[in-house]
Amino acid sequence: MTDKLAxxxxxxxxxxxxxxxWISExxxxxxxxxYPYCEECYDKLFINCTYCGETVWKEDAKRTPDDEYICSNCFNEHCVSCTECGKTLYKxxxxxxxxEPYxxxxxxxxxxxxxxxxxxIHKAEEHKDINGKSICGYCAETSYVTCENCGKLVSEEEAYYIEDNYFLCPRCYKEQHKKAAV
Structure with a gap:
């Protein structure tokens, strides 16, 4: 009740x-x-968390991806924000x-x-092989070689070893052998 005389x-x-x-009790x-509020002011200022029922200031409430108001504790338990764009997501x-969530x-x-x-792998660190497939830096260094003719990455299994760390991709190898046959 209030401290005021009535x-x-x-x-x-x-x-x-x-x-x-003035509102009835x-x-x-x-x-x-x-503190006490009339229904109209309460609805303007507060929400009840959809998950736990806690009353929170509307300005402090978070929204789920389904646009429900929730308290910060429930948000941290069930939701995250995209690291890049800030979009709210369920965990x-x-x-x-x-x-990091995305x-x-x-x-x-x-x-x-x-x-x-x-x-x-981050696309900025991506390598492409002769077939256009994405390769991480570790695999590019340990399982791929560079074609001496075209400069593209080729897997060690597909590469043609010519001599002294001189490799060709299948396409360049075939072109070189066509020229040699002529």
Missing amino acids: CSKCLGYISCTHCGR DEVHYGADH DEAEYVNN CDECYLKNFTVCSRCGSV
Whole structure:
């Protein structure tokens, strides 16, 4: 109840903290600050977390991907924000790279998978082999060689070893042998 003195007609009524309107005790809503509010002011200022029911200031509430208001604790438990664009995602729907969450669009824009070892690589660090497949730096260094003729990466299995670390890709090898046959 309020600390204010009241006449006998006002007993059982409380003043709304926000607008000052008198409301009956059975119509009072208590906000996140534990002060009394009329229904109209309460609806403007507060929300009840969809998950746990906690009353929070609307300006402090977070929104789920389904546009439901939730408190910060429930947001941290169930949701994340995309590292790049800030879009809200459910934790189990995010793509993670080095424990950083990404939405599908940002993940596809920034990352790819090495076709040899399956590791996730940033597109800025991606290498392409002669077949246009994505290769990580480690695989490029350990399992690929550079064709001396065209400069493209070719897997050691596909490369033609000519002499003293001189390799050709299958296409350049065939072209060189066609010229030699003529």
